[in-house]
Amino acid sequence: MTPKERVLATINHQEPDRVPIVLGVSNATGIKMKPYRALKQLIGVNAEDRYLYDWPELGTAAPDEETLTRLGVDVRGVLDLEPDWVLEKNRSRPPHSDYVDSWGSGAKEVTPGEWFPMVTPLAAATTTEEIERYDWPDMDDPTRVAHVAEQAAALAAENEYAILATPWLLFPLERAFAMQGMDTFLMNLAMYPDFAEALLWKIEELCKTLMGHFLAALGENVDIIKVGDDLGTQESLLMSPQMYRQILKPVHADFLRFIKGRTGAKVLFHTDGDVFPLVDDLIEIGVDILNPIQTSAGKMANLEELKGRYGQDLIFCGGIDTSRVLPHGSPEDVRREVKRVIETLGVGGGLMIGAVHTVMNDVPAENVLAMVEAVEEFGHYPLGEAT
Amino acid sequence: MSSSQDVFAAVHQHILEGNSEQAVSSTREGLSAGLAPMTLVYEAMIPALQEVGRRFEAGDYFLPEMLVAAAAMQASMEVVRPLLAESEAEPIGIFVMGTVAGDIHDIGKNLCNVMLESGGFRVIDLGINVPADAFVEAIREHRPDAVGMSAFVTTTMPEVDRTIQAIEAAGLRNEVKIMVGGAPLDQEYADQVGADGYAPDANSTVRVTKQLLGLE
Numbered sequence: 001m002t003p004k005e006r007v008l009a010t011i012n013h014q015e016p017d018r019v020p021i022v023l024g025v026s027n028a029t030g031i032k033m034k035p036y037r038a039l040k041q042l043i044g045v046n047a048e049d050r051y052l053y054d055w056p057e058l059g060t061a062a063p064d065e066e067t068l069t070r071l072g073v074d075v076r077g078v079l080d081l082e083p084d085w086v087l088e089k090n091r092s093r094p095p096h097s098d099y100v101d102s103w104g105s106g107a108k109e110v111t112p113g114e115w116f117p118m119v120t121p122l123a124a125a126t127t128t129e130e131i132e133r134y135d136w137p138d139m140d141d142p143t144r145v146a147h148v149a150e151q152a153a154a155l156a157a158e159n160e161y162a163i164l165a166t167p168w169l170l171f172p173l174e175r176a177f178a179m180q181g182m183d184t185f186l187m188n189l190a191m192y193p194d195f196a197e198a199l200l201w202k203i204e205e206l207c208k209t210l211m212g213h214f215l216a217a218l219g220e221n222v223d224i225i226k227v228g229d230d231l232g233t234q235e236s237l238l239m240s241p242q243m244y245r246q247i248l249k250p251v252h253a254d255f256l257r258f259i260k261g262r263t264g265a266k267v268l269f270h271t272d273g274d275v276f277p278l279v280d281d282l283i284e285i286g287v288d289i290l291n292p293i294q295t296s297a298g299k300m301a302n303l304e305e306l307k308g309r310y311g312q313d314l315i316f317c318g319g320i321d322t323s324r325v326l327p328h329g330s331p332e333d334v335r336r337e338v339k340r341v342i343e344t345l346g347v348g349g350g351l352m353i354g355a356v357h358t359v360m361n362d363v364p365a366e367n368v369l370a371m372v373e374a375v376e377e378f379g380h381y382p383l384g385e386a387t
Numbered sequence: 388m389s390s391s392q393d394v395f396a397a398v399h400q401h402i403l404e405g406n407s408e409q410a411v412s413s414t415r416e417g418l419s420a421g422l423a424p425m426t427l428v429y430e431a432m433i434p435a436l437q438e439v440g441r442r443f444e445a446g447d448y449f450l451p452e453m454l455v456a457a458a459a460m461q462a463s464m465e466v467v468r469p470l471l472a473e474s475e476a477e478p479i480g481i482f483v484m485g486t487v488a489g490d491i492h493d494i495g496k497n498l499c500n501v502m503l504e505s506g507g508f509r510v511i512d513l514g515i516n517v518p519a520d521a522f523v524e525a526i527r528e529h530r531p532d533a534v535g536m537s538a539f540v541t542t543t544m545p546e547v548d549r550t551i552q553a554i555e556a557a558g559l560r561n562e563v564k565i566m567v568g569g570a571p572l573d574q575e576y577a578d579q580v581g582a583d584g585y586a587p588d589a590n591s592t593v594r595v596t597k598q599l600l601g602l603e
Binding site (some may be wrong): 327 | 405446447448449450451452454455458488489490491493494497540541542544545570571587588
């Protein structure tokens, strides 16, 4: 099978020749610049450093083609961009000053090279008037998606890799966090639910506008669209299931309906933490692929139950722990973990392997390599036969 | 004029529901009715926060409810704190708290602070992105019984280790109990870096700290 056929078989619930690998093609499946450089050195690739979304402060590498090929990555990414004027404004701003995006939210440099989302323009807002008054970004700016059609068409013509497309952070809850601060918006969900709900719907309206342009530019040339919102914490949910169902789920449902009305691509939903109690809801609103299966968080550790209950409806993407195994384990630990994840979530297909979170600066390049080599070793179907 | 029981019930309820304004006005009402500040803290505020913790552990409360309750608790505490200082109420211990260098996450840390305060500690919060040296300085200055440090991402976890080493190098390690916490940490890591205690949430921070200090 070609990588593309491998992915298409998997996302259509058929057994592929081997478990596909998803790495480096969007931020949360991505790899930070430091481990990317170390990886290039380790495998002897000489390629220039480029950043996802042309966004150095995000710090995530846009891996070169040779590295992706050598790692056996089965997908290629298509991303949007911030409008030209925002990219230019940030390129020409004083060094170390705040990075601010088109939404007006942004990041501060806390220690050299480490940026955290701390520019929160709507931090004090609690009323719908303040939402209406805010200077929201222009989602019709054509420079956001000007490159998308050509890039996707080239990948489609090549016909080698599946296309995973990810417009930046069209995640209503996380965008609300970016606009208000996480604790502030969480408190507003409890204190001013009408306001919180209105803010989420306003954000979703903007997300739909941009998503509409993005999907139009992609046309047929897309296999997976990535959206999401982090709904879990290390030990449970960020908000109660009731609050999710009442306030946020309708927003997600509307967004997914919008997407599915415009593309035949599968929807990959990224949501960190222990989201076990919401998996039925996510299936109901049309999620096809669940990412990242944060095995370190609560009930998500129970891969057998996850596969048993939801394997008929969902494809799993991710699964390789970034809290302990990848940063602190040995290559042998990584190998064993990949084997364990494949032997549970991968039975009969239905699994794409990737790191649970962005491969951070504390992950040795050897462990990234160990991860993909273990997929080659244990990921061929039928499972359990040595290759 | 409501009875003291009514005031306790009102403060309790407003904190549980996270209504800061009403929690404050009920607290003021109690004070002007002659209730002792300490009594309000022990009969209304602390039981309310304990109930919040219980509901969180039981899965009835989640972060939004917990955060607004903590804010209401803090608002009520602001009202009584100046009066507590005048009375004889001695804190049961001093706790220096901070998020380690390079890390700006503070939701969990702030919840711990509220729980520790309501548990009788005086909390000195060094804030976020606190360098190891600043922890050392704060120990010299405030002579705390315990120090807590929080790290939320795997990349800042090594700062926990580094900070503990700095405290050791300064010859202060035996002066304080060290507590660590934050999403990627666990007991194993706490043992590995030589912390005295680990707590996965705000409630247990108080419990473990008290145990370490022989307070219960």
